[in-house]
Amino acid sequence: xxxxxxxxxxxxxxxxxxxxxxxxxxxxxxxxxxxxxxxxxxxxxxxxxxxxxxxxxxxxxxxxxxxxxxxxxxxxxxxxxxxxxxxxxxxxxxxxxxxxxxxxxxxxxxxxxxxxxxxxxxxxxxxxxxxxxxxxxxxxxxxxxxxxxxxxxxxxx
Amino acid sequence: xxxxxxxxxxxxxxxxxxxxxxxxxxxxxxxxxxxxxxxxxxxxxxxxxxxxxxxxxxxxxxxxxxxxxxxxxxxxxxxxxxxxxxxxxxxxxxxxxxxxxxxxxxxxxxxxxxxxxxxxxxxxxxxxxxxxxxxxxxxxxxxxxxxxxxxxxxxxxxxxxxxxxxxxxxxxxxxxxxxxxxxxxxxxxxxxxxxxxxxxxxxxxxxxxxxxxxxxxxxxxxxxxxxxxxxxxxxxxxxxxxxxxxxxxxxxxxxxxxxxxxxxxxxxxxxxxxxxxxxxxxxxxxxxxxxxxxxxxxxxxxxxxxxxxxxxxxxxxxxxxxxxxxxxxxxxxxxxxxxxxxxxxxxxxxxxxxxxxxxxxxxxxxxxxxxxxxxxxxxxxxxxxxxxxxxxxxxxxxxxxxxxxxxxxxx
Ligand SMILES: Cc1cc2nc3c(=O)[nH]c(=O)nc-3n(C[C@H](O)[C@H](O)[C@H](O)COP(=O)(O)O)c2cc1C
Ligand code: SF4
Ligand code: FES
Numbered sequence: 013x014x015x016x017x018x019x020x021x022x023x024x025x026x027x028x029x030x031x032x033x034x035x036x037x038x039x040x041x042x043x044x045x046x047x048x049x050x051x052x053x054x055x056x057x058x059x060x061x062x063x064x065x066x067x068x069x070x071x072x073x074x075x076x077x078x079x080x081x082x083x084x085x086x087x088x089x090x091x092x093x094x095x096x097x098x099x100x101x102x103x104x105x106x107x108x109x110x111x112x113x114x115x116x117x118x119x120x121x122x123x124x125x126x127x128x129x130x131x132x133x134x135x136x137x138x139x140x141x142x143x144x145x146x147x148x149x150x151x152x153x154x155x156x157x158x159x160x161x162x163x164x165x166x167x168x169x
Numbered sequence: 170x171x172x173x174x175x176x177x178x179x180x181x182x183x184x185x186x187x188x189x190x191x192x193x194x195x196x197x198x199x200x201x202x203x204x205x206x207x208x209x210x211x212x213x214x215x216x217x218x219x220x221x222x223x224x225x226x227x228x229x230x231x232x233x234x235x236x237x238x239x240x241x242x243x244x245x246x247x248x249x250x251x252x253x254x255x256x257x258x259x260x261x262x263x264x265x266x267x268x269x270x271x272x273x274x275x276x277x278x279x280x281x282x283x284x285x286x287x288x289x290x291x292x293x294x295x296x297x298x299x300x301x302x303x304x305x306x307x308x309x310x311x312x313x314x315x316x317x318x319x320x321x322x323x324x325x326x327x328x329x330x331x332x333x334x335x336x337x338x339x340x341x342x343x344x345x346x347x348x349x350x351x352x353x354x355x356x357x358x359x360x361x362x363x364x365x366x367x368x369x370x371x372x373x374x375x376x377x378x379x380x381x382x383x384x385x386x387x388x389x390x391x392x393x394x395x396x397x398x399x400x401x402x403x404x405x406x407x408x409x410x411x412x413x414x415x416x417x418x419x420x421x422x423x424x425x426x427x428x429x430x431x432x433x434x435x436x437x438x439x440x441x442x443x444x445x446x447x448x449x450x451x452x453x454x455x456x457x458x459x460x461x462x463x464x465x466x467x468x469x470x471x472x473x474x475x476x477x478x479x480x481x482x483x484x485x486x487x488x489x490x491x492x493x494x495x496x497x498x499x500x501x502x503x504x505x506x507x508x509x510x511x512x513x514x515x516x517x518x519x520x521x522x523x524x525x526x527x528x529x530x531x532x533x534x535x536x537x538x539x540x541x542x543x544x545x546x547x548x549x550x551x552x553x554x555x556x557x558x559x560x561x562x563x564x565x566x567x568x569x570x571x572x573x574x575x576x577x578x579x580x
Contacts, residue, residue: 037368039350044331065350078352078498081292081334097254098448098488099411099474135336135492136254137293140411140474141418150295 052083093134100143111158185421187405194268197384215391217403222376223470234363235281238371243283250339253447255472258407259377273380286327336496341374355544398424402463412475429458447472448489449549451556482561493550504547507538
């Protein structure tokens with residue numbers, strides 16, 4: 013990372029800490045803000061958070077590794093999470109999986125070469141009455157079929 | 170092509186005896202603030218309201234304990250982590266009835282003597298955040314929140330915090346750990362949150378639906394509420410119905426409704442099995458469809474997943490156990506290792522490589538997990554394993570053409 017980039021990131025994180033506070037209880041909101049903007053929390057970001065909240069970087073990593081919506085490795089610009097839980101499964105989510113993998117040429121758990129999309133499975137997103145359901149970042153899409161799912165993914169930047 | 174970027178708030182009028190009955194935003198707060206705290210607790214006790222988040226703890230007792238705890242600071246937390254598979258009633262309450270949830274929090278805060286309310290909203294519901302924040306802003310403008318609410322001596326505000334994708338954070342002590350900036354690992358109890366909760370202060374943690382009942386009780390009295398339901402399960406319950414039926418969705422019904430009455434209502438046909446209470450609940454066969462919902466009958470947080478005759482119950486069970494293997498926080502051995510063993514057992518059955526002796530060992534393991542696990546996750550994760558293997562053993566072990574092999578013939 014370039015020095016200017018590092019400085020910019022430090023400043024950004026300082027902004028979050030000013031907004032949410034220096035207490036330990038601000039850790040998740042700060043990490044969530046970084047995750048939202050950068051799609052992951054880099055080693056450098058972890059160090060900065062640790063320094064500003066005054067805890068050990070290992071602590072920060074340990075928290076990130078616990079939560080499935082926080083990432084410590086780079087992901088695509090958009091994180092797609094398809095629900096794998098029972099009612100979506102019963103609503104033929106497997107057909108949606110196959111269609112998405114075919115269309116994007118990657119498997120779930122992978123990121124497209126152009127860094128546009130990371131595919132993940134997730135557990136019940138509370139849309140079981142309208143499955144199959146998926147989330148793209150913080151938006152939810154329901155009543156998917158293979159074609160609809162692929163069309164939605166092809167539209168995102 | 171229609172892409173849905175936001176959930177359409179269904180404008181269809183919902184009907185129900187309690188939660189979906191009439192209520193005007195703010196009226197419960199207005200009435201409560203004119204009452205003594207003891208009187209509100211008395212109404213609550215009269216109502217018989219119990220926690221709707223799954224554990225069924227009497228709300229009046231929880232609030233009385235928090236009110237009695239001596240501390241200059243107290244918190245009330247709304248548990249909106251709704252992660253139990255098949256549950257989405259809190260989504261409907263938050264999006265369509267925020268006045269009930271937030272007014273319930275204000276009344277609760279007043280009753281227990283809290284200055285701050287926190288909503289712990291699951292990450293999957295982040296799309297609601299903006300609207301909910303706007304709603305809170307409006308409440309502040311109407312002085313339903315903030316300094317000296319409606320001219321009383323009571324000051325109180327609510328903030329919303331997001332989860333980050335961990336089912337176990339719905340467990341109240343894990344939720345508090347998460348709010349404090351730690352891994353969402355459940356704590357040993359005691360101490361209970363009512364004595365030592367968020368940041369060590371007395372804290373009442375309540376489910377979205379529990380809080381939503383409170384403004385109605387304040388407006389219409391505890392004895393009105395108590396008239397609905399059964400002796401030990403008063404009031405109504407929101408059911409999140411999904412799976413094989415024509416009308417999935419959220420239904421408000423009095424406790425004491427039978428499973429088959431609900432199945433009729435949602436137009437379920439050829440139903441073979443119903444999973445009640447989500448992945449951590451139990452799976453019942455046809456012969457039990459005349460049973461009632463209720464704390465003393467079939468207790469439930471309201472998740473109802475319907476399976477018709479075409480469904481493979483071993484496959485269903487496998488999906489549930491995969492869920493628990495992923496979501497166990499790994500802190501204690503019975504749950505961390507136990508769920509993996511149960512899942513392996515299911516895979517063995519699927520491949521036709523099992524002995525009944527080993528299956529019985531796994532059932533014993535499941536029973537051990539129910540008592541030896543540290544929190545409700547590990548205590549309840551064997552429920553579906555035990556109930557499906559028991560109630561659907563014919564299908565899983567005895568039927569030749571479907572020897573647990575996902576519908577394919579076994580070698
Ligand atoms: C693994 C696990 C997950 C839970 N998830 C939730 C949840 O999403 N929402 C909820 O209200 N309660 C959940 N609970 C129950 C809470 O621990 C707690 O009992 C509840 O929030 C208390 O509120 P109530 O008394 O109003 O029901 C969960 C419990 C366990 C063990
Ligand atoms: S029972 Fe499971 S989820 Fe609960 S503390 Fe133990 S390992 Fe964690
Ligand atoms: S099972 Fe997919 S949203 Fe609940």
